[in-house]
Amino acid sequence: MFRPSKVQLAIAITAFAITAAQAVPLSPLEAGKAKLAQGQCAQAVKLLEQAVKAQPNSCEAHLCLGKAYVKTKNLISARTQFRAAIRTGKGSANAQQANKLLMAMPQNMVCPKTGAATRLLAANLGLLMRQRGVAGTSAMPAVLDFYASWCEPCKQLKPIFDKAKTQYGDKIQFMSINVDDPSNEQLMDQYEVSPIPTTIFINKDGEVVSYSLGFSGDRPINDGISKILPSS
16 A cells, blocks of 8 residues: 655645645735736836725725826826825825825925915815904905824824914814714815825915924914914
């Protein structure tokens, strides 16, 4: 009777394992990640698009597709996927990575909407309020801080934002917008908010006249306030 050696048994078991692994197809996400790692970016895009379609709430799928789009120089689509990763990830490691990748993109790609076209947004969204108890006054300017509890730069920005609110709260409306709150998605979409923190400065006419991305001390906040602060 033939008795295989230990070496022969090990070879047979390994061969069986390989055959079994090959028999189970990879999911579009796993296959896309593999293609991306191999530098086959066009194929990775196709597979990861399938993954996002099949799992629209997968932060990892959005993140990986965003990376693939960056590799193929489709930055607009990459921005969309990184935004989606932040929303679906809710502070996960993948969501934080997506935020860092957004922050590293060219500023003109991730800056919020500004200019005269934003005037109707504030009115339609009910953002501008009038000074309390002062009849006939014009609307107050506003500062909107888009943040998340898990965002480290947001935590660094908070004391500066709170200080400004204490100093100018009677002249300017300050609002903190939690990007993880689904009820704020319309606001984020309307102003085209990408990385966080994003701070936008709205004058009394409802126009976004300045913005700040990330955290770089108090100067960007003070500069933005100076552009909307009502004259004495």
